[in-house]
Amino acid sequence: MNGLEDVTAEAAARWSAAMDYPVELGEGGVPVELALRIPRPDGSDAPGSTTVTRDLIRINQRTRGAQLGRTLVHEMGHALGMVSEYARGGVIDAEALAEVCELYPCGRITPEGEAP
Numbered sequence: 001m002n003g004l005e006d007v008t009a010e011a012a013a014r015w016s017a018a019m020d021y022p023v024e025l026g027e028g029g030v031p032v033e034l035a036l037r038i039p040r041p042d043g044s045d046a047p048g049s050t051t052v053t054r055d056l057i058r059i060n061q062r063t064r065g066a067q068l069g070r071t072l073v074h075e076m077g078h079a080l081g082m083v084s085e086y087a088r089g090g091v092i093d094a095e096a097l098a099e100v101c102e103l104y105p106c107g108r109i110t111p112e113g114e115a116p
């Protein structure tokens, strides 16, 4: 059973590795909370969202399994400063890293899915 905390820690570890920079969560970092619903303007329910001020990631309580991992990786990108819709499939790609590393002093940038 992969709880929200485990999946969040895993997503943070993957961003840290791809950025070569420690991504902090919780106190002093990006908080993640469960939400009962995350309504879109059209009335449907989103799997997750990040506030425009990037200080809170909300995860829909119905988001589970593989979708939970993908959603957290994507939303964490927004929290780190990603403004476009990259990393949507849950893979930390070069485009997402380019946006995030404009704001953070990334070390050796290593997009996922490429040979190190």
Ligand SMILES: [Zn+2]
Residues within 6 Å of the ligand: 074, 078, 084, 085
């Ligand atoms: Zn997004």
